[in-house]
Amino acid sequence: MIDHMDDVKRAAETPTAMALxxxxxxxxxxxxxxxxxxxxxxxxxxxxxxxxxxxxxxxxSLEAAGYTTSRDVPQMGKPDKVLYSITxxxxxxxxxxxxxHPPKPLALKHHTMLRLxxxxxxxxxxxxxFLEDHREQTLAALEDLENESATLGADRSQRRQAxxxxxxxxxxxxxxxxxxxxxxxxxxxx
Amino acid sequence: MIDHMDDVKRAAETPTAMALxxxxxxxxxxxxxxxxxxxxxxxxxxxxxxxxxxxxxxxxSLEAAGYTTSRDVPQMGKPDKVLYSITxxxxxxxxxxxxxHPPKPLALKHHTMLRLxxxxxxxxxxxxxFLEDHREQTLAALEDLENESATLGADRSQRRQAxxxxxxxxxxxxxxxxxxxxxxxxxxxx
DNA sequence: GCCAGCATGTAAGGAGTTACATGATTAT
DNA sequence: ATAATCATGTAACTCCTTACATGCTGGC
Numbered sequence: 001m002i003d004h005m006d007d008v009k010r011a012a013e014t015p016t017a018m019a020l021x022x023x024x025x026x027x028x029x030x031x032x033x034x035x036x037x038x039x040x041x042x043x044x045x046x047x048x049x050x051x052x053x054x055x056x057x058x059x060x061s062l063e064a065a066g067y068t069t070s071r072d073v074p075q076m077g078k079p080d081k082v083l084y085s086i087t088x089x090x091x092x093x094x095x096x097x098x099x100x101h102p103p104k105p106l107a108l109k110h111h112t113m114l115r116l117x118x119x120x121x122x123x124x125x126x127x128x129x130f131l132e133d134h135r136e137q138t139l140a141a142l143e144d145l146e147n148e149s150a151t152l153g154a155d156r157s158q159r160r161q162a163x164x165x166x167x168x169x170x171x172x173x174x175x176x177x178x179x180x181x182x183x184x185x186x187x188x189x190x
Numbered sequence: 191m192i193d194h195m196d197d198v199k200r201a202a203e204t205p206t207a208m209a210l211x212x213x214x215x216x217x218x219x220x221x222x223x224x225x226x227x228x229x230x231x232x233x234x235x236x237x238x239x240x241x242x243x244x245x246x247x248x249x250x251s252l253e254a255a256g257y258t259t260s261r262d263v264p265q266m267g268k269p270d271k272v273l274y275s276i277t278x279x280x281x282x283x284x285x286x287x288x289x290x291h292p293p294k295p296l297a298l299k300h301h302t303m304l305r306l307x308x309x310x311x312x313x314x315x316x317x318x319x320f321l322e323d324h325r326e327q328t329l330a331a332l333e334d335l336e337n338e339s340a341t342l343g344a345d346r347s348q349r350r351q352a353x354x355x356x357x358x359x360x361x362x363x364x365x366x367x368x369x370x371x372x373x374x375x376x377x378x379x380x
Numbered sequence: 381g382c383c384a385g386c387a388t389g390t391a392a393g394g395a396g397t398t399a400c401a402t403g404a405t406t407a408t
Numbered sequence: 409a410t411a412a413t414c415a416t417g418t419a420a421c422t423c424c425t426t427a428c429a430t431g432c433t434g435g436c
Contacts, residue, residue, distance in 0.1 A: 014394085014395080015299070015301060015304060016395075016396090018304070018308060019304055019307075022304070022307055022308045025308075025310065031414095031415070031416085032415080032416075032417095033414070033415050033416075034415095043307070045298075046298050046300045046303050047298065047299055047300055047303070047304055048297045048298060048299055048396095050395080050396060050397085051396065051397055051398080052415090052416080052417090053396085053397080053398090053416095053417075053418080053419095054395075054396055054397080056416070056417070057395095075404090075415080079402080079403090079415065079416045079417070080415095080416085081415070081416085082415095082416080091310075094308050094310075095308075095309075095310070095311065095312060097308075098304075098305050098308040098309055098312055099309075099312050099313065099316050102320065102323070103301035103302040103304065103305050103320055103323075103324065104299075104301045105301070105327055106298075106299070106300055106301070106302070106324075106327070106328075106365070107238045107297075107298070107299040107301075108235075108236055108237065108238060108296075108297070108298055108299075108361075109205070109237055109238055109294075109296070109297040109298075110236045110237055110296055110358075110361075111205060111293035111294045111295070111296070111297075112293040112296070113236050113237070113354050113357055113358065114205060114208065114209055114212070114237055114288075114293065115288050115293050116350055116353065116354050116357075117209075117212055117233070117350070117351055117354045118208060118212045118215075118284050118285075118287075118288040119285075119288055119289075119350055120215065120281075120284075120285070120347075120350070121285065122285060122288055122289050123289065126289050130292065130293055133292070133293075134293065134296075137295055137296070138296075157310075159375060160306055160307070160309055160310070160375075161307055163306065163371065163372045163375045164303050164306050164307045164372075166368065166371055167303055167306075167365075167368030167369070167371060167372055168300075168303065168368070169368075170364040170365065170367045170368035170371065171298075171300075171361060171364040171365050171368060172364070173364055174360040174361040174362070174363055174364025174365065174367075175296070175357075175360065175361050175364065177360045177364075178356065178357030178358070178359075178360035178361060179357070181353065181356055181357060181360065182353045182354075182357055185349060185350075185353045204422085204423080206423080206424090221386095221387070221388085222387080222388075223386065223387050223388075224386095224387095238424095240423080240424060240425085241424065241425055241426080242387090242388080242389090243388095243389075243390080243391095243424085243425080243426090244423075244424055244425080246388070246389070247423095247424095265387080265432090266432085268386085268387065268388080268430085268431060268432060269387065269388045269389070269430080269431090270387095270388085271387070271388085272387095272388080
């Protein structure tokens with residue numbers, strides 16, 4: 001019996017689940033949909049947000065573990081809206097998990113760099129298009145992150161979350177510099 | 191019949207498969223084991239290398255698609271060593287795939303940042319330990335990448351691959367700057 | 381003697397995606 | 409009108425990891 005409960009809890013304690021729970025720890029009561037949108041604009045710039053189907057599954061699993069509670073809000077014609085919020089057990093679990101699991105190494109999947117890497121004799125114009133799109137996305141990410149750290153910066157209780165936003169911005173500024181280096185190389189041509 | 195062949199080929203055309211094939215495109219005839227080690231120190235710094243079980247599976251799938259050929263080298267007592275090399279069809283596929291699939295957005299999983307983000311009231315000493323470990327790993331990555339661009343830099347035919355290494359280095363330098371920012375914040379304490 | 385690295389592979393399961401499904405509202 | 413966004417959910421599948429399994433070689 002106790003064994004089974006432990007199993008349920010352990011299943012919820014993956015980095016992705018903890019990241020979502022960490023967003024809920026800001027205190028809001030949100031739907032899976034809202035949680036995903038919010039997560040994309042904050043955590044999503046340094047920890048990939050899964051597809052919505054995965055988010056809903058994680059929320060159900062977090063609830064089964066007792067880390068969140070949900071409340072059904074009936075809607076007309078549509079499926080019910082389900083609002084989730086973090087529990088005390090959830091906050092507790094967050095702290096314990098965070099301190100006792102040493103972080104895994106950085107995982108990066110840079111699809112745009114992969115195109116440049118594979119391009120032994122691809123049309124430079126196609127490549128330049130890919131790089132310019134990537135630069136746009138990076139600039140958008142930087143804008144989000146700068147808003148984030150401005151919002152969080154004032155509040156001393158969220159100094160660590162503000163530091164994360166600034167850290168992420170440093171990474172994306174590095175990415176931007178790299179993109180521009182690559183674009184310059186393409187301009188220099190053959 | 192033709193339909194089935196297309197299916198086999200399509201199955202091999204995932205970004206991960208193409209990344210591995212891209213490493214093989216350097217021309218070496220290598221075992222799955224060697225490929226994985228090499229990939230980790232180069233591509234691995236900007237595109238996560240999967241577990242060895244996955245690498246072996248990808249190589250078999252690439253071979254089924256005709257993008258690689260393998261040669262068994264019998265070993266005494268051990269299982270045979272299987273050496274893979276890229277085919278002309280493989281090089282062709284690489285170019286076509288690379289140019290026609292627009293790259294997906296950057297996917298980042300920064301586990302160390304996640305710990306800082308979750309830490310509302312975690313012991314700063316534990317956190318500092320995590321950050322210092324991460325700094326070590328980042329410095330090691332930078333060393334690999336600087337070696338890479340030095341090696342590739344001379345060869346004009348590999349300008350693009352050298353640019354990728356420099357680009358990746360920019361990202362990791364950003365990460366390093368962010369790590370130091372976060373460490374400074376922890377020192378300033380409460 | 382023991383552990384790490386070399387070298388491959390299987391088995392089981394978790395993490396994640398895409399596509400399908402529904403239906404309202406809001407903007408172009 | 410048509411598309412996008414809101415809002416949730418299921419089904420099917422792929423990707424990827426961890427653990428198990430084997431056995432040799434080289435360093436401490």
